Amino acid sequence: MIFETAHTGPVLVIAPHPDDEVLGVGGTIARLTEKGREVHVCIATRGRAERFGRDQVETVKAEAAAAHDILGIHQTHWLDHAAAELDTEPHGALNRSLADLVGRIGAQVLFLPHPGDIHLDHQLVFLSAMVASRPAQQEYPEAIYVYETLSETNWNAPYLTPPFTPNTFVDIGDTLQTKLDAFAAFASQVRASPAERSIDALRALATLRGATVHRKAAEGFVAVRQCY
Amino acid sequence: MIFETAHTGPVLVIAPHPDDEVLGVGGTIARLTEKGREVHVCIATRGRAERFGRDQVETVKAEAAAAHDILGIHQTHWLDHAAAELDTEPHGALNRSLADLVGRIGAQVLFLPHPGDIHLDHQLVFLSAMVASRPAQQEYPEAIYVYETLSETNWNAPYLTPPFTPNTFVDIGDTLQTKLDAFAAFASQVRASPAERSIDALRALATLRGATVHRKAAEGFVAVRQCY
Amino acid sequence: MIFETAHTGPVLVIAPHPDDEVLGVGGTIARLTEKGREVHVCIATRGRAERFGRDQVETVKAEAAAAHDILGIHQTHWLDHAAAELDTEPHGALNRSLADLVGRIGAQVLFLPHPGDIHLDHQLVFLSAMVASRPAQQEYPEAIYVYETLSETNWNAPYLTPPFTPNTFVDIGDTLQTKLDAFAAFASQVRASPAERSIDALRALATLRGATVHRKAAEGFVAVRQCY
Amino acid sequence: MIFETAHTGPVLVIAPHPDDEVLGVGGTIARLTEKGREVHVCIATRGRAERFGRDQVETVKAEAAAAHDILGIHQTHWLDHAAAELDTEPHGALNRSLADLVGRIGAQVLFLPHPGDIHLDHQLVFLSAMVASRPAQQEYPEAIYVYETLSETNWNAPYLTPPFTPNTFVDIGDTLQTKLDAFAAFASQVRASPAERSIDALRALATLRGATVHRKAAEGFVAVRQCY
Amino acid sequence: MIFETAHTGPVLVIAPHPDDEVLGVGGTIARLTEKGREVHVCIATRGRAERFGRDQVETVKAEAAAAHDILGIHQTHWLDHAAAELDTEPHGALNRSLADLVGRIGAQVLFLPHPGDIHLDHQLVFLSAMVASRPAQQEYPEAIYVYETLSETNWNAPYLTPPFTPNTFVDIGDTLQTKLDAFAAFASQVRASPAERSIDALRALATLRGATVHRKAAEGFVAVRQCY
Amino acid sequence: MIFETAHTGPVLVIAPHPDDEVLGVGGTIARLTEKGREVHVCIATRGRAERFGRDQVETVKAEAAAAHDILGIHQTHWLDHAAAELDTEPHGALNRSLADLVGRIGAQVLFLPHPGDIHLDHQLVFLSAMVASRPAQQEYPEAIYVYETLSETNWNAPYLTPPFTPNTFVDIGDTLQTKLDAFAAFASQVRASPAERSIDALRALATLRGATVHRKAAEGFVAVRQCY
DSSP states (O other), rough: OOOOSSSOEEEEEEEETHHHHHHHHHHHHHHHHHHTOOOOEEHHHHEOOHHHHHHHHHHHHHHHHHHHHHHHHHHEEEEETTTTTTGGGGGHHHHHHHHHHHHHTTTTTTEOOOSSSSHHHHHOOOOOOOHHOOSSSSOOOOOEEOOOOOGGGHHHGGTSOOOOOOOEEETTTHHHHHHHHHHTTTTOOOOTTTTSSSSSHHHHHHHHHHHHHHHSSSEEEEEEEEEO | OOOTTSSOOOOOEEEEETTTHHHHHHHHHHHHTTTTTTTEEEEEEEEOHHHOOOOHHHHHHHHHHHHHHHHHSEEEEEEETTOGGGSSSSSHHHHHHHHHHHHHTTOEEEEOTTTTTTSHHHHHHHHHHHHTTTSSOOOOOOOEEEEEEETTTGSSSSTHHHSOOOOOHHHHHHHTHHHHHHHHHOOOOOTTTSSSSSSHHHHHHHHHHHHHSSSSOOOEEEEEEOOO | OOOTTTSSSSSSEEESTTTTTHHHHHHHHHHHHHHHHHEEEEEEEOOHHHHHHHHHHHHHHHHHHHHHHHHHOOOOEEEEEETTTTGGSOOHHHHHHHHHHHHHHHHHEEEEEOTSSHOOOHHHHHHHHHTTTOOOOOOSSSEEEEEEETTTTSSTTTTSSOOOOEEEEEOOOOHHHHHHHHHHHTTTTTOOTSSTSHHHHHHHHHHHHHTTSSSEEEEEEEEEEEEO | OOOTTSSOOOOOEEEESHHHHHHHHHHHHHHHTTTTTOEEEEEEEEEHHHOOOOOHHHHHHHHHHHHHHHTTTEEEEEEEEEEEEEESSSSHHHHHHHHHHHHHHHEEEEEEOOTSSSSHHHHHHHHHHHTOOOOOOOOOSSSEEEEEOTTTTSOOOOTTSSOOOEEEEEOOOOTHHHHHHHHHHOOTTTOTTTTSSSSSHHHHHHHHHHHHHHSEEEEEEEEEEEEO | OOOOSSSSSSEEESSSSHHHHHHHHHHHHHHHHHOOOOOOEEEEEOOOOHHOOHHHHHHHHHHHHHHHHHTOOOOOOOOEEETTTTGGGHHHHHHHHHHHHHHHTTEEEEEEHHHHHHHHHHHHHHHHHHTTTSSSSSOOOOOOEEEEEETGGGGTTTTTOOOOOOOEEEETTTTTTHHHHHHOOOOOTOOOOSSTTTTHHHHHHHHHHHHTTTTOOOOOOOEEEEEE | OHHHHSSOOEEEEEEETHHHHHHHHHHHHHHHTTTTOOEEEEEEEEOOOOHHHHHHHHHHHHHHHHHHHHHOOSSEEEEEEEOGGGGOOOOOHHHHHHHHHHHHTOOOEEEOOOSSSHHHHHHHHHHHHHHOOOOOOSSSHHHHHHHEEETTTSSTTTTTTTOOOEEEEEEEEETHHHHHHHHHHHHTTOOOTTTSSSHHHHHHHHHHHHHHHHSOEEEEEEEEEEOO
């Protein structure tokens, strides 16, 4: 924004499940790390072996490591809550682990999943992250943005659940390829066109968000709180 | 919908200015006319010569003729209200000319610009078309959809003006190229990438709307009224 | 809609509790089954004997059978989740049983309770049904509508919870009486006027929804997703 | 509300056109006047003879007189702005004539048309009445409610224009018949069923609004401002 | 409102945690009790000793007693659900204890926390209180208002969670000091400026809400349901 | 935001009428100009002598000059459209004069009145400024914020007109006094407490917006578009 010295501290991208951080923020992350910014990723859940199979759980973890390496992530934090079962844990448990992480790394900028996403895990992670960031004292995350996730954000109920209409655009013309490479590293998660989780859909979204602000490619976000 | 014999009568696409009908509904129009449906286009305004230049006005009209020919339009109706000056005419005048047209062709399905578009002409055309379609008697347009227009719909104020979140998708995998050809016929209106009025942006939008419903390409609409 | 061969496959009406399907969709169901369409009803929950009494549980089940017979339902599916206690089950459990049902009968058209209903069961059934219908592959329910339930939809908080404003109307002038008969079959659920669960209120709602589109009686729905 | 001595001063019902005040507030007016309250009606516009015909204009005026007599209206104020042409007058003109009226009669309670009504006159009257009631000094209308108008409120665009979801209900079980009589006095405006402007529709709406709060009949309003 | 004999029965203020009732409704309570009205406070939760420490739990309870004494509360009802863990209890349990209380004291006017507050306890208490107040029979709370809570209401996500925009204002010019005294009685909860839970912030909010309606101080509410 | 070199160009605050820029942005302007930023103010309208009196018009202009001097404004631009009569001018005229100004000074950051303000001039200025800032080419205002105006923003219709819920806060702890001094310079516009246009109300608003983000004073804005 207008005060150029603001929000230069650590950035934290919170993903309910591995690859959400790439789908929503990959190009922006790459641009930030290229400038030397410290970017953390928090994966809120991990697939339970009994549900997803031990192999898949390990595979996804390795894919995330590769993707985060491509993006230049400073550190990845696995919270190990139960994937697709967040609603069975006490809300307070997620609040506490996120608050602990936010405080430990001194996160100044947050990127969160959208509360209107169709996946209940996304909704719960959003709310807990907001609780973890309450401005109840002098220090707290001063900038909070919500990102969109293909295969989640567009699949909820139009006009009956909160809409995603971006008011913040980051030019990723120079880092789109890095984003696509990072997503490709999640080989077990990429789907063939015309699925929403395809490279084609991801590229189309970047082109559209870019065109809206006359750029070759962009990521769109909703600003939730910015303090200067 | 579920009653297969419904809404098989004349279709009317109302465009505030020439090319809106192609940007928003081009692929759907092509699919309808291929099936032999009677599709009309109404261009609500015409650029005044003193403002836009006589040449440009004539150029756009010829381009529209070419584009509509590509799409198989049954008839194009030019209402000749003043482009970009609709707010200076009495609201009732536009109401009357649209009501007259709707009645004359017995339109059963309408496609309208979005009331949240940034262009005041779009907002006024939407409202007047709704007035012209009131179910005050036995016969009226039984299906009304709102389309999105690149360079209008995405440029208004997120969360402060009505959002466009499509709840109706038409597969245009087989007619996307026809749509792009029709848009290309508006040579004076097409812009180079990364403008929103570019072929690239139009293709990206179609790919994204398609991916949302697992199709190669689609157009998205908001259903405003459907009667069965 | 405009493509007459669309959405002619199996119809599935999902009711959180028995009689919701009649209150919200009874007249439309009757019209569909009269045309020979295959209509399924899913009752997501069953009253636990210890809470509602064994007799009442059996009574309601018999009433549902009678009502569904009147409406010409193809098959009734009892999922047997715990009524009024859905929030105590894992969200994933309901997701799975609904996804299993949707897939097994190949449901193409869904009718769901409204996410703004005051009953938490309604909200949870809506979300799980949306999850069960994600367009993540070629086949999925192509048409999804939300219905209104007297004694639920009007009792939540105006402007603070999602509103029900119908954009889809089905003429039930010829089937209103069948709907009222089916509701009357739920003798244990019908209340005397002026309760919302009364025959008088149901008739008034049908008259009002009809008048809005100049028909003697109608049911109103919100279109959530339609793919053509 | 909770402070029983509040809002006992003059009541002003502002109608864009004659009969709106009956459709929206007729039963409440009757209940108020029966208790001896001073109720004024303001008709913001009058049909121009050249547009509506001198006879019709006179007819409607006589009908209004009869209807207001039935309802026990204290005084009817005709502002004589141009019906269906309010948008062609300066906004300030309507502001001034409404502010003048509000001040002259010392209106303490206002009933206004809904800003989401499809008729632009309704939208403009609402905004001007709000301007006329700004709390810029010690005295101003302390209670403002919005009413619904059959054939206007339900005909705008769901989810794209402001919804009418009543949060205030007035029991009109004892005055519904008076309301219907007053509406019948507008013989030139009543339509046969199934039109929205029919006695049947009016009665259905009253029954539905009543059932929502377990009363035989009610009128629903949206509270816009209440000061105690 | 306009019917002066309405809503003169018992008033019930439901607070998720002790002091919410003072932050949101303190000045209005004082004004009501001064007039001899019977005002009850329900504290929905109590801090568990193992989580908050036995001393703090006892301290807060004593503070509440002092505060309620200052406000002239008729009776305080401790429901003893688990603070900050409401989501781990069955929704039905809270429904039942609130419904029981509402019925037992014959509450006619309710003040509830806002469903858009960031604290999940607030959201759950709101929903359960609405369920407990359903107009399913002749008697039920006829007036329901939502209050705002500093340190909760302003900390959720703008435009993505339900907004608090007051439509009901109560002049607390004469009772603001009593409210501040009552809040000061919660010595363990008051924070120093510039925290939202500070006396300064509370005073600023009262001044702002007052200025909006040209009064020295006011509390703002959202009317959710009013029946006359 | 996160890219510290962004949005360091000229700032333009657009006020429908003189003093709106101080009420909404005064503290932020002072903070910006103290850092040497180039801040312009555009006053969209001027009171017509025949309506407001020549003296008052001159007085306000002199007051604005004094206020802008206090704030360190780089340049004040008077567009001289007709105050309180903007709706009587063609929409295109205001579009053009704003687009011309935005282009001439190369404005990179805009502050606009809120589209939900009760004054139609505010709504029209907002829309025209958005049109003037369309990203139809490489250069355009990359950051757009909406400010709140006491005596306008809080006086429209809750839940029926667009809400102002700030997502962007600027700490004005060090410039609040400058803001109040600048407002005091508008001697003809300041009102005594408890009016919304009073120094007390302005101070209360700053305290409340500050407390929300744990600062002594702040101004709140809604981010409408930010490009990085």
